[in-house]
Amino acid sequence: MFQISPGIQQSDFLKEPAKFIGQDVDFKGVIFKYKAMGNFAFLQVTTLHGILQVIYEGAPLKEGAATHVFGQVRPASIKDPFISSPEIEIVASKIVTLSSPSMPMPFDITKKDLNINNDILFDQRMLSMRHPKQKAIFKIQEGLVQGLRNYFIAHDLTEIRTPKIVKEGAEGGANIFSLDYFGQKAYLAQSPQFYKEFCTGVFERVFEIGPVFRAEKHNTSRHINEYTSIDVEIGNITSFHEIMQFEVGALQAAFKYLKENYAYTARLLKLEIPEVNSIPSMKFSECKELLKTKYNMDFTTEPDLSPGEEQKICEHVKQETGSEFVFITHYPSAKRPFYAMDDVENIEETVSFDLLFRGVEITTGGQRIHDYETIVAKMNRRGMNPINFEFFTQAHKYGLLPHGGFGLGLERLTQKIVGLESVKLATMFPRDIGRLSP
Amino acid sequence: MFQISPGIQQSDFLKEPAKFIGQDVDFKGVIFKYKAMGNFAFLQVTTLHGILQVIYEGAPLKEGAATHVFGQVRPASIKDPFISSPEIEIVASKIVTLSSPSMPMPFDITKKDLNINNDILFDQRMLSMRHPKQKAIFKIQEGLVQGLRNYFIAHDLTEIRTPKIVKEGAEGGANIFSLDYFGQKAYLAQSPQFYKEFCTGVFERVFEIGPVFRAEKHNTSRHINEYTSIDVEIGNITSFHEIMQFEVGALQAAFKYLKENYAYTARLLKLEIPEVNSIPSMKFSECKELLKTKYNMDFTTEPDLSPGEEQKICEHVKQETGSEFVFITHYPSAKRPFYAMDDVENIEETVSFDLLFRGVEITTGGQRIHDYETIVAKMNRRGMNPINFEFFTQAHKYGLLPHGGFGLGLERLTQKIVGLESVKLATMFPRDIGRLSP
Numbered sequence: 054m055f056q057i058s059p060g061i062q063q064s065d066f067l068k069e070p071a072k073f074i075g076q077d078v079d080f081k082g083v084i085f086k087y088k089a090m091g092n093f094a095f096l097q098v099t100t101l102h103g104i105l106q107v108i109y110e111g112a113p114l115k116e117g118a119a120t121h122v123f124g125q126v127r128p129a130s131i132k133d134p135f136i137s138s139p140e141i142e143i144v145a146s147k148i149v150t151l152s153s154p155s156m157p158m159p160f161d162i163t164k165k166d167l168n169i170n171n172d173i174l175f176d177q178r179m180l181s182m183r184h185p186k187q188k189a190i191f192k193i194q195e196g197l198v199q200g201l202r203n204y205f206i207a208h209d210l211t212e213i214r215t216p217k218i219v220k221e222g223a224e225g226g227a228n229i230f231s232l233d234y235f236g237q238k239a240y241l242a243q244s245p246q247f248y249k250e251f252c253t254g255v256f257e258r259v260f261e262i263g264p265v266f267r268a269e270k271h272n273t274s275r276h277i278n279e280y281t282s283i284d285v286e287i288g289n290i291t292s293f294h295e296i297m298q299f300e301v302g303a304l305q306a307a308f309k310y311l312k313e314n315y316a317y318t319a320r321l322l323k324l325e326i327p328e329v330n331s332i333p334s335m336k337f338s339e340c341k342e343l344l345k346t347k348y349n350m351d352f353t354t355e356p357d358l359s360p361g362e363e364q365k366i367c368e369h370v371k372q373e374t375g376s377e378f379v380f381i382t383h384y385p386s387a388k389r390p391f392y393a394m395d396d397v398e399n400i401e402e403t404v405s406f407d408l409l410f411r412g413v414e415i416t417t418g419g420q421r422i423h424d425y426e427t428i429v430a431k432m433n434r435r436g437m438n439p440i441n442f443e444f445f446t447q448a449h450k451y452g453l454l455p456h457g458g459f460g461l462g463l464e465r466l467t468q469k470i471v472g473l474e475s476v477k478l479a480t481m482f483p484r485d486i487g488r489l490s491p
Numbered sequence: 492m493f494q495i496s497p498g499i500q501q502s503d504f505l506k507e508p509a510k511f512i513g514q515d516v517d518f519k520g521v522i523f524k525y526k527a528m529g530n531f532a533f534l535q536v537t538t539l540h541g542i543l544q545v546i547y548e549g550a551p552l553k554e555g556a557a558t559h560v561f562g563q564v565r566p567a568s569i570k571d572p573f574i575s576s577p578e579i580e581i582v583a584s585k586i587v588t589l590s591s592p593s594m595p596m597p598f599d600i601t602k603k604d605l606n607i608n609n610d611i612l613f614d615q616r617m618l619s620m621r622h623p624k625q626k627a628i629f630k631i632q633e634g635l636v637q638g639l640r641n642y643f644i645a646h647d648l649t650e651i652r653t654p655k656i657v658k659e660g661a662e663g664g665a666n667i668f669s670l671d672y673f674g675q676k677a678y679l680a681q682s683p684q685f686y687k688e689f690c691t692g693v694f695e696r697v698f699e700i701g702p703v704f705r706a707e708k709h710n711t712s713r714h715i716n717e718y719t720s721i722d723v724e725i726g727n728i729t730s731f732h733e734i735m736q737f738e739v740g741a742l743q744a745a746f747k748y749l750k751e752n753y754a755y756t757a758r759l760l761k762l763e764i765p766e767v768n769s770i771p772s773m774k775f776s777e778c779k780e781l782l783k784t785k786y787n788m789d790f791t792t793e794p795d796l797s798p799g800e801e802q803k804i805c806e807h808v809k810q811e812t813g814s815e816f817v818f819i820t821h822y823p824s825a826k827r828p829f830y831a832m833d834d835v836e837n838i839e840e841t842v843s844f845d846l847l848f849r850g851v852e853i854t855t856g857g858q859r860i861h862d863y864e865t866i867v868a869k870m871n872r873r874g875m876n877p878i879n880f881e882f883f884t885q886a887h888k889y890g891l892l893p894h895g896g897f898g899l900g901l902e903r904l905t906q907k908i909v910g911l912e913s914v915k916l917a918t919m920f921p922r923d924i925g926r927l928s929p
Contacts, residue, residue: 054771054811057818059740061646061725061733081727083692083892101647101695101727117890119727119861151727154890155863179689179886188693195650208499209539212633214901216920217655217702218668218679218717220928230656232670232679235708235924241656241670248920251617251929254521255626257539263701264655270673279656287499289519289539289557289589295499302497331494373492380495423557425593444929448617452555452592454521463652482654482686486673490658491689491882 066126067102070138073126078143080105081151084118085135085183086163095131096145097163098122103137103317104185109145116163117154123147134165135185137317171477178482178491189318191481193311194467196318198262200310201283201461204303210285211256215248217241217264221444230268241266244460245284246392250421251448253288253456260285262463272486274475275360275413277464279484285418286458293394293404293420296457297334297380300408300416304378305329311470322471327377327410333370334380337402340366356388364412382406384419391431392445394420394457408459411469418459425449504564505540508576511564516581518543519589522556523573523621524601533569534583535601536560541575541755542623547583554601555592561585572603573623575755609915616920616929627756629919631749632905634756636700638748639721639899642741648723649694653686655679655702659882668706679704682898683722684830688859689886691726691894698723700901710924712913713798713851715902717922723856724896731832731842731858734895735772735818738846738854742816743767749908760909765815765848771808772818775840778804794826802850820844822857829869830883832858832895846897849907856897863887 066078082098082105096107098120106129107122114120124145132139158180160169167174167184174181181187206212218234219242230241245261252259265282285303287296308326311319319326335343340358344350348365358366358381370379383402386395393403405419422428428449432439439446467479477483482491504516520536520543534545536558544567545560552558562583570577596618598607605612605622612619619625644650656672657680668679683699690697703720723741725734746764749757757764773781778796782788786803796804796819808817821840824833831841843857860866866887870877877884905917915921920929 054773054808054817056769057732057735057739057772058769059736059743059767061737061740063646081892083890099695115890119890119892151893152861152891155888158889177885179692179882180889182689182693191651191694192649194652198650199644206637208501211630212636213629214632214702214719214919216717216922218704218922218927230670230672232668234668234927235706237927239927247929251620252919254617255620256629257537264652266656268673279654281652294495297495298497299499301495302499305497329497331496333492334495335492370492379492423590444617447615447929450593451596451618452521452553452557453590454519454557455589481652481690484654484656489656489672489675489677491685491885 064101067100070105070126071140074128074141075126077123077125079121079123081119081121084114084116084120087114087116089113097133097135104135105138106131106133106136106142107145107148108142109148111145111148114148114150115153115157117158118150119152121149121151123149134321171475175477175483175488176491182481186321189321190467190471190473190479192315192318193322193324193471194463194479196311196315197307197466197470198283198463200307201303202260202262203310204306205260205285208258208299210258210260210287211252213245213249213252213256213259213261214263215242215245215261217266221247221441228267228269230266243267244282246390246460247445249284249286249458250392250445250453250456253286254448254453257288257454258286270486274477275465277476277480277483277485280476280480281463283461283463284458285461286456288454288456290420290455290457293382293406293418293457296418296420296459297332297406297408300418300459300461301329301332324471326470329378332378332380332408333374333376334382334406336383337381337385338383340381343369356385358407358414360413363409363414367409367412378408378410380406380408389419391435391437392421392428394422395431404457406459408461410466413465413469415465415469416459416461418457420455420457423449423453423455502539505538508543508564509578512566512579513564515561515563517559517561519557519559522552522554522558525552525554527551535571535573542573543576544569544571544574544580545583545586546580547586549583549586552586552588553591553595555596557589557591559587559589561587572759609913613915613921613926614929620919624759627759628905628909628911628917630753630756631760631762631909632901632917634749634753635745635904635908636721636901638745639741640698640700641748642744643698643723646696646737646740648696648698648725649690651683651687651690651694651697651699652701653680653683653690653699655704659685659879666705666707668704681705682720684828684898685883687722687724687896688830688883688891688894691724692886692891695726695892696724708924712915713903715914715918715921715923718914718918719901721899721901722896723899724894726892726894728858728893728895731820731844731856731895734856734858734897735770735844735846738856738897738899739767739770762909764908767814767816770816770818770846771812771814772820772844774821775819775823776821778819781807794823796845796852798851801847801852805847805850816846816848818844818846827857829873829875830859830866832860833869842895844897846899848904851903851907853903853907854897854899856895858893858895861887861891861893
């Protein structure tokens with residue numbers, strides 16, 4: 054028997070190229086750009102850690118070819134915004150081709166900006182993502198996830214994994230995909246809501262970062278039919294303010310993580326990473342009143358905020374406080390799901406919140422009902438049959454601690470951080486009413 | 492406007508209770524066990540960081556109640572295996588009830604072992620998971636994920652998010668759930684295979700930890716219909732041995748992480764965390780030959796290993812080398828998907844592997860075809876129509892670097908680490924042919 058030992062080749066050079074000036078190096082990378090200059094060529098080579106400039110005298114090479122480059126490091130002669138180590142370049146003595154494309158790319162990914170329409174962008178996602186600025190969007194997304202997750206883990210939240218094929222939808226309604234499950238009708242989970250509440254009774258604090266599915270027929274810049282929900286649920290809270298405080302801390306941590314670890318990517322995208330010290334908060338009713346008084350938007354009888362209202366209130370808060378985030382609290386009970394806790398001071402309102410960022414809602418959260426009699430009474434008041442939700446209220450019946458949480462839409466957060474016109478552009482392989490592929 | 496500042500209450504005491512002997516403390520927790528002793532009671536209270544022993548003189552309290560405990564820490568008087576800080580106990584001066592169950596639990600979760608049958612265990616998962624040994628399974632699962640993921644991130648793999656509603660299945664065949672997607676036929680992803688291969692052309696090294704769906708009708712201890720796949724794909728490899736080496740390193744890191752961070756849980760489950768230095772490897776054909784010669788199991792014409800054969804070969808390897816893991820390499824081309832790379836020395840075999848652990852396959856991996864002409868030729872040889880896979884081979888056509896990877900089943904790994912009789916027991920909310928709820 055043969056023995057397989059651990060390890061995978063890692064190149065120290067690629068991590069800190071500037072430390073290798075004057076030295077012979079070799080590394081692997083894909084030719085991103087090939088520019089013939091007479092008797093030599095400028096190459097940009099994509100490596101695991103960024104794009105390097107290579108000077109090469111030799112037979113022409115194809116863009117898109119995977120190569121093994123041998124050469125010497127020297128201070129850079131010319132600079133390009135895509136180059137991740139602008140201080141150095143490599144004078145190649147030999148370049149070995151490892152794989153070669155059959156055809157040149159259908160569009161030019163070496164241009165400063167990839168000016169193709171969104172249909173082509175998404176149809177050819179496996180290719181368009183190779184553009185440095187497209188790739189950068191998903192590196193930022195990765196950074197947001199890692200920053201948030203590190204914060205969750207540091208605060209002792211247990212990472213849970215809940216089923217995506219379910220018998221009941223958490224939100225109910227028509228916006229749910231159904232499928233045949235060995236002869237039973239099943240659904241794709243709209244949210245891990247019920248499961249994460251169960252899990253507070255086990256682990257006290259939990260999170261899940263995973264896909265959720267909404268069969269909404271809207272085809273807007275705000276919607277996708279499959280997205281990543283960052284779900285948090287925390288037990289032993291005394292108020293929903295603790296949930297909001299936790300989210301503020303998590304966002305601060307994520308933005309700090311981005312600043313510390315994604316400098317090249319942030320530069321490429323000209324990112325404006327928000328400063329968060331604290332986040333202003335106003336009641337839903339105050340917000341409606343303000344929109345009416347200041348902007349003459351009179352939808353005070355509507356139990357929710359429209360996209361237009363969300364935009365206006367964000368503008369207002371930014372003007373008044375400088376904050377790009379705002380919490381809207383105390384949403385009407387009528388508009389919130391049955392498990393939302395009503396405010397003891399006004400049962401028409403819930404102890405809940407949305408978080409708006411740069412004009413769009415990125416989070417819904419709040420405290421939940423933990424008491425069995427209270428949740429059954431609320432279902433009865435709403436004309437719901439508690440029998441249908443017995444699997445959910447089992448947890449309450451046998452004791453559930455006071456708890457609350459939130460769901461944060463990863464793609465919307467990414468979209469607004471990067472400044473993209475649509476949430477679809479912040480999704481690797483978006484799904485909308487007309488798009489199921491790739 | 493009100494300002495929400497970051498932070499959530501964290502109790503230093505709960506993290507290191509033994510440091511607080513002689514001090515007044517207060518903390519929140521759920522009464523796990525209440526044992527009246529005449530004029531006082533022994534309580535076990537579940538907190539965010541474990542179970543503490545509390546001595547209390549006062550009105551009786553309900554098991555399952557959420558409480559706020561005030562008291563003084565002193566050295567422990569009696570010990571119980573569930574107590575996570577056996578050195579200390581708290582003499583309570585006051586206990587405030589925060590929430591209270593409506594009914595006592597339908598089974599006793601305070602017993603050393605939860606002796607209920609699996610149907611009740613799963614039907615009442617929100618309750619049965621409250622048993623410390625059930626909960627412990629998922630803490631170990633969390634630790635495995637975190638240990639593996641930390642290794643992936645440290646080795647510069649980009650975390651990707653691929654769609655679960657897809658137009659085409661990666662594995663094909665009948666084992667795929669279908670659904671109506673706004674009038675189009677869609678499927679639930681069996682694997683992120685195609686997407687992770689695309690992504691090596693963008694990020695070079697990628698991973699995803701997410702749900703996959705298999706409509707297999709088997710109802711065995713080895714199968715669930717929704718599971719967590721830990722997917723890795725790495726570009727610029729020179730051989731599939733590098734993928735195996737990477738997996739060895741990742742497993743080592745995960746086991747080290749468990750040992751360092753889950754001592755209480757490991758003790759509770761009497762866990763035998765394997766020692767991994769290197770992992771033996773044998774060819775599929777040698778393995779078949781050995782099974783025939785040594786065990787008289789003559790299935791040499793079958794292009795795959797049966798569960799019985801996997802068990803036997805694990806026994807053999809453990810006897811011969813002490814290793815609980817074994818790589819089986821060079822699976823027959825006939826049994827591997829079209830994208831698997833054939834061995835240049837014998838095109839009847841692929842440069843692929845399975846990893847077996849304690850009698851069961853936990854990983855399938857290998858090198859993939861990166862060259863466009865090669866993959867089209869292989870599809871043609873198999874009678875597949877390359878047109879149907881154009882969305883996949885686009886990546887190859889325009890240049891894809893040499894790459895390979897693996898998929899590791901999280902629940903099977905957890906099952907075998909913990910020593911559970913079925914993979915379902917390593918799943919919070921399992922899905923099988925007869926189970927869709929909770």
